[in-house]
Amino acid sequence: MALIVQKYGGSSVADAESIKRVAKRIAEAKRAGDDVVVVVSAMGDTTDELIDLAQQVTPLPPSREMDILLTAGERISMSLLAMAISNLGVEAQSFTGQQAGVITDEVHGKARIIDVSPSRIRTALDEGAVAIVAGFQGVTQHTNDVTTLGRGGSDTTAVALAAALGADVCEIYTDVDGVFTADPRIVPSARKIERISYDEMLEMAASGAKVLMLRCVEYARRYGVPVHVRSSFSGHDGTLVCDPTDPEGAAPMEQPIISGVAHDRSEAKITIVDVPDVPGKAAKIFEVVAASGANLDMIVQNVSAASTGRTDISFTLPADDGSIAIAALTAHQPEIGYTSLQYDDTIGKLSLIGAGMKSHPGVSARLFAALSEAGINIEMISTSEIRISVVTRADQLDEAVRVVHTAFELDSTDEQAVVYGGTGR
């Protein structure tokens, strides 16, 4: 008998019919003899509707009240799901984040989980019930205020509960069949990845793959929770994210060098022109940017022109953070001593990810050759042990993903029925 945590996103519980379908799947898992804990998001568009209501009332909703408002969504879906399961003759009880013991810090709207004390979930399981838990929400330690976990919050709830309960696996049900070697909307021949290590999945998530959020993967890696990403619309196995040294998650005999190609269209590039090439200037620049609250990604410093003693520094960041970074740099122009700023949000980032590249030389050469042959210019490069990222023009990004996917022999030879879309929270 295993203990399974299942998480269903908003699209899997969009209406009464979907809820009944999901209930059937849960009841089957329970009848198969496993203990089942289910984490559920709000139904379909509920969250957007609640946000819309708030905006009708005030342009600046206080974050504490916004959290109370939004958590109504999971309260509705979790109780309906528990009812639907009970209707199939399987005992089910629903629990709010607070009742499930999800304790968070006090940062409304993007709270971090501090502790999970799922004693009531344990009791429900011991009584033979399926436990349904509201995703995305928790409660503060001292004031019992309701918090939300921000984007990807329900996935994080599921992984955190799986860790606290010592679950055998955390199944993340979504509207795609798993993690793919590239976005199938761009690369129709993309293949589903059977197994991927936490490290590779982290790089995929950080590089723009949307199927799992970064913090959820971080949490899973820290606590060694195997995560199975799969579709709620089919019975197929999806992608298992796990520790490659774990016997359960042992890599297949022929571990491919490259796991996949991720892409990201949400970044912008800022270039700071003619920065005096003296020690401390770069430090000052990134201190200013960090203080503004903007998140930096890639950084490139050109070789200094010997004649002027000045250099250009470029970096990328989420386009959403662009205006605050520009404002901060502008305010500090006298101290930094640059001549001008350039802002470019028509860039795209391609990332090639694979644990195998550590031990295989020539990966970057092959990447650059493929892009060069396709006439795609590389504007920036950054690497980690298991990732190479390049910045291209935004309008060349899709083509770049396709040629790289082919160059690394990731293309499927099968016809696959692929469903791919975004995930909810």
Add this chain to the structure above:
Amino acid sequence: MALIVQKYGGSSVADAESIKRVAKRIAEAKRAGDDVVVVVSAMGDTTDELIDLAQQVTPLPPSREMDILLTAGERISMSLLAMAISNLGVEAQSFTGQQAGVITDEVHGKARIIDVSPSRIRTALDEGAVAIVAGFQGVTQHTNDVTTLGRGGSDTTAVALAAALGADVCEIYTDVDGVFTADPRIVPSARKIERISYDEMLEMAASGAKVLMLRCVEYARRYGVPVHVRSSFSGHDGTLVCDPTDPEGAAPMEQPIISGVAHDRSEAKITIVDVPDVPGKAAKIFEVVAASGANLDMIVQNVSAASTGRTDISFTLPADDGSIAIAALTAHQPEIGYTSLQYDDTIGKLSLIGAGMKSHPGVSARLFAALSEAGINIEMISTSEIRISVVTRADQLDEAVRVVHTAFELDSTDEQAVVYGGTGR
């Protein structure tokens, strides 16, 4: 500086515009220097929509899950209302039933309040904030399960909080101008009652007046909370329900004998034919009916026919309880020894209520004369110290209410703009 508890029903917060209107009224009360606690129901049709969703999922929703589902409604309205008030520059914080310290028993769907420990509400008031509290909901003492209080639950929440906080008044805002001498839809000349005692209001509520629920008035009387029933659509004073010996609520010089005429169309009559007229039979009958869970109202036993030693016993009960009572009586026919049962749900009940009738003889004579003159037959009669109720044919009930209202000189001489409707929960 006074401490005011205000309660707004679902029709007062039906959409974003209504919420903003109510927020303005609350902000004005706060700016006038009073401490303000607001109890709010779910928006307009939210509850019905949630019930509909549950019914799409299962015909028999478990009551614990139903309570979690329904309480999402107040969570939405309370947070939106807090946002709308904040938007007017007045600090506001919302609290769930649990956060407000509303402790109940464990009877899901119609829980009773055991205790109210509003320490967080106190703190919010001390910090200068308006406290918004979700009506209709509480939490069980030991398991922290969410409960709902059943019909009229939000009014009861408001009165219970007012009692626990020692509030100066509990204002119940609704879509009518107050308590009327009769339902203005039936008697267009009905007058708004300025002041009414707890006892009279209890009789009104028990006799079918829907503006305040019985248990809310019971709670107010027990703790001596003055209740002001008024419209959220106007600035007029409504009806003050209070202790007549309270100087604040002192009766006007000319206390009318009669407060009003209530009516009730929701009852049915069961007649048990040819019951042996021996001791213990009536006791047995009402023991059987009570054990079925049906609520009895009026009881009439005819004079025994000397020739047969048998009698008929009639009683009224909520029509909703009719089938369970019939089933119970049928099952016990051999023991009771009656010959047949008659069921009649085409009856109406008229009740005349007034503390003054205690000391004024002739009230019942005047009532019977008025009905007789109008050709209306009386089928059953019951009385208390401050109430006389009669059962008539259902299709004569409206006419009965009008002639009695006129006979006791309750008709208004003014033109009044009257808005009247049902209340939410």
